[in-house]
Amino acid sequence: MTVAIKHVPSVKIYCKHVNGISVEVAIMLKLAAKSDRTSAPIYLLDWYNLDQELILVLERPIPAKDLRGHIKTNGGPLDEEEAKVILKQLIDAAIDLENKHIFHRDIKVQNILIETSSNRPRVRLIDFGLSCFVKKRSSYREFFECEDRGVYRPGPTTVFQIGMVLFDMLHRSEFAKDSFFANKQRISYKLSKNCKDLLRTTLNREPKKRPTLKQLRSHPWL
Known part of the structure; x- marks a missing residue:
């Protein structure tokens, strides 16, 4: 092995x-x-x-490479259909972690392996070094990290990170939060209407305006 x-x-x-x-x-x-x-x-x-x-x-799955490498091997952005296959699995993985009260905290293209041993790419999550167990504190899914290191809202944060991953899969430049919020980096006009809507909702500046993971899984684009 x-x-x-x-x-x-x-x-x-x-x-x-x-x-x-x-x-x-x-x-x-x-x-x-x-x-x-x-x-x-x-x-x-x-x-x-x-x-x-x-x-x-x-x-260590073989053959597999991280999602960033998978995108580079593709020669540029993935098409919407392939991105959709990957995103569905990623959302399902995030929902499973949420159900187990685990917050990954660092979902990004470098921490997602794409296993290619079959015709359908399989998503694998790696690097739980920043992860933590979470405990529900309020109706808005507010959780405390280990000890007293800070307060996090895992749901909205995870949804935002998933939006970043989708952006990276569908654009030639990687997502840059400051540039995006300053309207210097934009969602490609070439994408379908539903895809653009999903990106806008997940990357909303206001955490409370982002969908939950389960709402995201039911989005029309998916």
Whole structure:
């Protein structure tokens, strides 16, 4: 079996879980325990907590490359139909994490593997280093990160990150938040009406105006 080895310096492990293990390990163990082997997250096969670093032994799908590389291999933006196949799986993966009270926090093209062992690309999520367990605090899905490091709203944040991924799949330039909000970067006029609508709603500046993940999954474009 081909594996990937991830080295995490101890000084970069900011959050610890029960029994002193890192939150990244705790999350991946929880995901592996509830996995049916068709889920999106990469599997944690083993781990070693050493004095100076944490070593993770991870599943390494072959053939596969990250979504950024997949786009480059394509020679430019993906067509809407291929982007749609990928986005549906990504949204389903995000909903599954939300149901397990896990917030990935770093969904982007570099952290999405596209497994190409079959005719239909399979989405795999990697790098749970910034992830955290979440606890519901209000009707607006407000959650606290580990300890007292900050307050996050996982739903709206995840929806925005999914919008960024879709933008990157369909444009030659990667999404830049400041330029987009300053109207210096625009959604391509070549895209279908429903696709443009999905991008506008997910990338709305106001978190409360973004759809929920389940609403997003029912969007007309999908």
